[in-house]
Amino acid sequence: MAPYDVKRERKECYAPKNTAWAIVDVPEQQFIAIDGTGNPNTAPAYAHAVGALYAVAYTLKFAGKHTAGGDFVVAPLEGLWWADRYEAFTGGVKDTWNWTMLINMPSWITKEMIEDAKQTALAKKEIPAISRLRHFTLHEGRSAQALHIGSYDDEAPVLHELHHSYLAANGLRPSGLHHEIYLSDPRKTVPEKLRTILRQPVEHLDS
Template sequence: MAPYDVKRERKEFYAPKNTTWAVVDVPEQQFIAVDGRGNPNTAPAYVHAVEALYAVAYTLKFVGKRTAGGDFVVAPLEGLWWADRPEAFTGGAKDTWQWTMLISMPSWITQEMIEDAKQTALARKKTPTISRIRHLTLHEGPSAQVLHIGSYDDEAPVLHELHHSYLAANGLRPTGLHHEIYLSDPRRTAPEKLRTILRQPVEELDG
C-alpha cells in the first residue's frame, strides 16, 4: 500500500488548479504547529521553527510505519499569518508579522505520539524550538482559495483583489487567519515558478 499522501487524498485543498479565487469547504485537520514573530526572510526564529517542524514530522513518519495507520508522506509546510495592525501585514512590514507554521498530520497520529516524537527529535537535533511544537486542530470550513504562481512578494495584488473585490462581489467577509500552503521548495525553485495556495476562511455577510 502506498504511503498516505495528503496531496493525493485531499487534492481539492492541496493540489488545486484554479488560479482565480474560488470557495471550498475545508474539513477539520490536525497539525503540528509552532508560533513565532518576525520577518520570515531574516528572523532566526522562523528558520528554527521550520527546522523543528520537519525534525518532528520525519520522526513521526518513522514511527507511523509501525502503527496501524502506516507510513505517510510528510506534508507541505503551511503558515497562518497576521499582524496587530492589518496594514502592517498587507503593507509588507514583515518584522511585525506574527505566524503559526504548520505541517498536516494523518488522523492516526495522536497527541501522545507527537509528544514522544518531540523528545526523540530534541535528543537528536538539540534544537530548543522543538519543545515549543504543539498539536493543533483546525477547522476552517468555507474558505476562498487560489493557487498563486510566482514570488511570495507578488501575492499582494492577489490578496488586494480578494479583500477589495472578490469578497464583496460574492457577499462574503473574512473570518479567520490568512493561510498559505507552500507547494514548492524555494531553495530549488525560481521565484516566478513558486506554487503557493492562498486561503482565507470566510462567511456570508448575512450569516
C-alpha cells in the same frame, strides 16, 4: 499500499488548479504547529521553527510505519499569518508579522505520538524550538482559495483582488486568518515558478 499523501487524498485542499479565487470547504484537520513573530526572510526564530517542524514530522513519519495507519508522505509546510495592525500586514512590514507554521498530520497520529516524537527529535537534534511545538486542530470550513504561481512578494495584487473585489462581489467577509500552503521548495525553485496555495476562511455578510 502507497503511503498516505494528503495532496492525493485531499486534492481540493492541497492540489488545486484554479489560479482565480474559488470556494472550497475545508474539513477539520490536525497539525503539528509552532508560533512566532518576525520576518520569515531574516528572523532566526522562523528558520529554527521550520527546522523544528520538519525534525518532528520526519520522526513521526518513521514512527507511523509501526502503527495500523502506516507510513505517510510528509505534507507541505503551511502558515497562518497576521499582524496586530492590519496595515502592517497588508503593507508588508514583515518584522511585526505573527505566524503559526504548520505541517498536516494524518488522523492516526496521536497527541501522545507527537510528544514522544518531540522527545526523540530533541535527543537527536540541537533545536531547542522543538520543545515549543504543539498539537493543533483547525477547521476552516468555507474558504476562498487560489493557486498562486510566482514570488511570495507578488501575492499582493492577488490578495488585493480578494479583499477589494471578490469577497464583496460574493457577499462574503473574512472569518479567519490568512493561510498559505507552500507546494514548492524555495531553495530549489526559482521565484517565478513557486507554487503557493492562498486561502482565506470566509462567511456570508448576513451570518
